[in-house]
Amino acid sequence: MSETPAKFYISYNNIHKLCQQTAKTILDRNEKPDVIIGISGGGLIPARIIRTFLKKKGEKNIPIQAIGLSLYEDLGLDGKVETIGKEVIRTQWLDFGALDKHFDSLIGKKILIVDEVDDTRTTLHYAVSELEKEVAEQQKRLNRQNEKTTFTVFVLHNKDKPKNAALPIEMIESGHYMAACTVPDQWLCYPWDADDIDEHTRLAKLQGHD
Numbered sequence: 001m002s003e004t005p006a007k008f009y010i011s012y013n014n015i016h017k018l019c020q021q022t023a024k025t026i027l028d029r030n031e032k033p034d035v036i037i038g039i040s041g042g043g044l045i046p047a048r049i050i051r052t053f054l055k056k057k058g059e060k061n062i063p064i065q066a067i068g069l070s071l072y073e074d075l076g077l078d079g080k081v082e083t084i085g086k087e088v089i090r091t092q093w094l095d096f097g098a099l100d101k102h103f104d105s106l107i108g109k110k111i112l113i114v115d116e117v118d119d120t121r122t123t124l125h126y127a128v129s130e131l132e133k134e135v136a137e138q139q140k141r142l143n144r145q146n147e148k149t150t151f152t153v154f155v156l157h158n159k160d161k162p163k164n165a166a167l168p169i170e171m172i173e174s175g176h177y178m179a180a181c182t183v184p185d186q187w188l189c190y191p192w193d194a195d196d197i198d199e200h201t202r203l204a205k206l207q208g209h210d
C-alpha cells in the first residue's frame with residue numbers, strides 16, 4: 001500500500017516574503033525587468049506581488065502580461081508503444097495592444113517569467129522556448145538582431161526531482177533561473193486552493209512556511 005505523500009503548506013505571508021526577497025536580489029543585480037510574464041493561473045499571484053517590490057519610487061509600474069499554459073495528460077499511442085506524458089496547451093498568449101508604443105515586442109527587453117512551481121519543468125521549458133523562438137523570428141523579420149533580450153525565470157518552489165525538460169544552460173549558469181525555495185518532491189499546498197484558509201495558515205506556520 002502506498003503512503004499518502006507528505007503535504008507542504010505554504011501561507012500567503014510566506015509567498016509575499018519569497019517574492020520580496022527575490023525582487024531584492026534582482027534589483028541588487030540591477031536587472032529590473034521591463035515586463036513580467038505570469039503563467040496563468042498559479043503564476044499570477046506571485047507575478048503581482050513581485051511587481052510591488054520591483055517598482056522603485058516614482059517609477060511606472062512594470063507591465064504584467066499573462067500567458068495561459070495548461071498541462072494535460074496525453075494518453076496517446078506513439079507508434080505501437082503507448083505513451084503517457086504531459087502536453088502543454090496554450091490557452092492565452094501575449095497581447096501588447098494596449099501598451100506603450102515602444103512595447104511592440106519583447107526584442108531588447110528584460111523579461112521576468114513567473115510561475116508558482118517548477119515540477120517536471122515541462123511548462124517552463126515550453127514558455128521559455130516559445131518566447132525565445134518568437135523573439136528570434138521577430139528580430140530576423142525586423143532586422144534587429146543586435147538587440148539583447150534577457151529572460152529570467154522566477155518560481156516560488158522548485159521541486160528537487162528529475163525533470164522532463166530543460167531550460168537553456170546559459171540561463172541557469174548566469175543565475176537567470178531563480179527559485180526562491182528548492183523543496184523535496186512533496187505535495188505543495190498553496191493558499192489559493194485552501195477551503196479553510198485559517199487552518200491552512202496554521203499548518204503552514206507549524207511547518208515554518210509563514
Ligand SMILES: O=P(O)(O)OC[C@H]1O[C@H](OP(=O)(O)OP(=O)(O)O)[C@H](O)[C@@H]1O
Nearest residue numbers: 040041042070071118119120121122123
Ligand atoms: O513543471 P510542470 O510539471 O510543467 O508543472 C508546473 C505547472 O503546473 C501547474 O499548472 P497547471 O496546468 O496545473 O495549472 P494552474 O497553474 O492553472 O493551476 C503550475 O501552475 C505550473 O504552471
